[in-house]
Amino acid sequence: HIRVETSLRFEQNPNPTPATEREALLQNPGFGRVFTDYMVTIRYAEGRGWHDAKIAARGPFQHDPACVVLHYAQEIFEGLKAYRLPDGGATLFRPEANARRFVNSATRLAMAPLPEELFLESVRELVRVERDWIPSADGASLYLRPFMFATEVGLGVRPSSEYLYCVTASPVGAYFKGGASAVTIWVSETYTRAAPGGTGDAKCGGNYAASLAAQAEAIREGCEQVVFLDAVERRWVEELGGMNVFFVFDDGSLQTPPLGGTILPGVTRDSLITLARDLGLTVREEPYAIDQWRADAASGRLTEAFACGTAAVVSPIGQVKGREHSFTIGDGGAGPVASRLKAALLDIQNGRAPDKRGWLDRL
Numbered sequence: 086h087i088r089v090e091t092s093l094r095f096e097q098n099p100n101p102t103p104a105t106e107r108e109a110l111l112q113n114p115g116f117g118r119v120f121t122d123y124m125v126t127i128r129y130a131e132g133r134g135w136h137d138a139k140i141a142a143r144g145p146f147q148h149d150p151a152c153v154v155l156h157y158a159q160e161i162f163e164g165l166k167a168y169r170l171p172d173g174g175a176t177l178f179r180p181e182a183n184a185r186r187f188v189n190s191a192t193r194l195a196m197a198p199l200p201e202e203l204f205l206e207s208v209r210e211l212v213r214v215e216r217d218w219i220p221s222a223d224g225a226s227l228y229l230r231p232f233m234f235a236t237e238v239g240l241g242v243r244p245s246s247e248y249l250y251c252v253t254a255s256p257v258g259a260y261f262k263g264g265a266s267a268v269t270i271w272v273s274e275t276y277t278r279a280a281p282g283g284t285g286d287a288k289c290g291g292n293y294a295a296s297l298a299a300q301a302e303a304i305r306e307g308c309e310q311v312v313f314l315d316a317v318e319r320r321w322v323e324e325l326g327g328m329n330v331f332f333v334f335d336d337g338s339l340q341t342p343p344l345g346g347t348i349l350p351g352v353t354r355d356s357l358i359t360l361a362r363d364l365g366l367t368v369r370e371e372p373y374a375i376d377q378w379r380a381d382a383a384s385g386r387l388t389e390a391f392a393c394g395t396a397a398v399v400s401p402i403g404q405v406k407g408r409e410h411s412f413t414i415g416d417g418g419a420g421p422v423a424s425r426l427k428a429a430l431l432d433i434q435n436g437r438a439p440d441k442r443g444w445l446d447r448l
């Protein structure tokens with residue numbers, strides 16, 4: 086029987102997934118297709134604040150057709166993972182960083198900011214309740230999806246006075262299917278992702294909606310992900326459809342586009358910058374032009390490139406394609422720096438390496 090010590094009210098799910106079925110689902114969960122038995126919900130109303138916090142059976146919502154999110158897209162989300170530790174325990178990775186970013190995203194979308202403590206309590210309690218859903222296979226984890234949307238009814242364009250915050254959990258394996266050693270990316274010339282002053286550094290659903298046509302174009306062109314250039318000069322590499330990007334040079338240094346309002350401040354991005362510097366590598370947060378990328382790949386000055394994110398972890402980029410571009414990076418496979426950083430990150434997250442920076446939140 087599950088016990089919860091929290092201000093979140095616990096309501097037993099009358100029909101939890103049988104253990105044998107759960108074990109079968111955990112064998113090969115894919116990404117974002119399998120969900121656990123419970124979810125967190127917390128409501129907000131102006132004048133009343135946050136209330137009605139609970140963990141209960143995961144299930145559908147019912148909302149009025151004029152609910153604000155359905156018209157004006159006032160919605161934000163987060164992504165973070167819980168990992169199984171060698172001693173059988175469970176841990177979250179840097180959840181404080183997600184809690185802080187959730188506040189920043191809410192502020193940009195004129196939504197009520199969820200207190201960071203409440204965010205942390207909600208993800209920790211959901212993992213405690215669902216700990217049997219954390220897969221133990223290498224590279225697998227329990228992906229948590231906190232999100233919040235505007236629930237007030239009305240068609241006037243203004244910030245909603247009511248919100249619903251929710252967290253669901255999904256056991257996941259690798260984000261990219263097929264387990265290819267490197268992905269191919271498509272340079273979007275038609276579309277951009279974010280303009281200065283826009284919502285590029287907020288984690289809102291609208292950014293991802295706006296990326297879908299470009300992502301679909303990438304898929305049509307036989308690529309796994311789209312890469313966006315900046316909206317002003319159409320020259321500087323910003324990020325991929327749903328992940329940040331790093332470049333590795335023949336002198337052993339790394340470079341990643343700087344955060345300047347149009348780039349999503351990834352927790353994995355930040356962690357890799359720190360880990361690379363710990364390993365003695367030089368990391369620059371500086372703009373990198375698409376033409377330079379092509380020239381450096383051709384000359385061999387650029388030896389690797391990789392995408393990173395909570396979902397993607399570290400995914401090497403083997404080839405870049407576009408209407409005006411087509412080039413291979415290194416030998417087109419995974420490079421040693423990406424592999425080393427990925428291993429260093431996963432070793433900390435899975436409790437195999439010392440957690441020197443206090444990134445693990447043991448549950």
Ligand code: COI
Pocket residue numbers: 163164165326327328394395396397
């Ligand atoms: C992440 O959690 O890494 C994300 O940004 C969302 C992803 C599924 C693209």
